[in-house]
Amino acid sequence: MTDRKSRKPLPLLCLIAACAVLTACGGGQDDGAEQRSSSAGLPKGRIDAGERQANAKGAATGQSCIDCHGADGNEPLDPTYPKLGGQYADYLGHALQQYRNGNREHALMANQAQDLNDQQIADLAAYFASRPAQIRDLQGAH
Numbered sequence: 001m002t003d004r005k006s007r008k009p010l011p012l013l014c015l016i017a018a019c020a021v022l023t024a025c026g027g028g029q030d031d032g033a034e035q036r037s038s039s040a041g042l043p044k045g046r047i048d049a050g051e052r053q054a055n056a057k058g059a060a061t062g063q064s065c066i067d068c069h070g071a072d073g074n075e076p077l078d079p080t081y082p083k084l085g086g087q088y089a090d091y092l093g094h095a096l097q098q099y100r101n102g103n104r105e106h107a108l109m110a111n112q113a114q115d116l117n118d119q120q121i122a123d124l125a126a127y128f129a130s131r132p133a134q135i136r137d138l139q140g141a142h
């Protein structure tokens with residue numbers, strides 16, 4: 001005859017263990033994220049510092065952002081260069097981070113972004129986002 005008492009309620013124990021793990025992982029999310037301005041995890045951007053940075057010639061290239069993207073980021077040197085004025089700061093900051101870490105590849109922009117720190121990226125993003133917007137859908141434009 002089978003001993004019923006020796007059978008353990010294994011599925012129930014697993015469920016309880018899984019709940020305990022999930023509860024432990026779900027807590028303690030206070031990493032200061034609410035103090036940051038950007039979904040890209042950047043510090044708060046400063047428009048005035050960004051304007052100075054945008055006009056400063058980069059050490060690696062001898063060019064400034066404005067040299068290529070134009071005044072307010074709205075008069076690009078070449079019609080295929082994107083306008084930056086009025087673009088979301090989060091988007092600009094994210095794009096610059098991607099160029100910096102190589103996830104977005106472009107020969108010209110990699111050089112521009114490689115030496116920027118997080119504060120400089122946030123400042124540049126805040127500055128160009130504060131300019132008048134001329135961005136539009138470029139699908140089929142070139």
Ligand code: HEC
Pocket residue numbers: 054063064065066067068069080081082083084092093095096104105106108109112113124
């Ligand atoms: C030598 C010319 C040149 C310079 C200088 C330059 N850029 Fe660019 N930038 C480009 C080009 C070309 C692209 C488009 C690259 C691509 O297709 O990924 C671009 C793309 C970008 C983008 C992505 C825009 C989008 O809509 O996705 C951002 C943001 C940007 N540049 C910011 C800057 C900032 C900030 C600086 C100064 C630190 C700067 N650029 C300097 C040529 C330049």
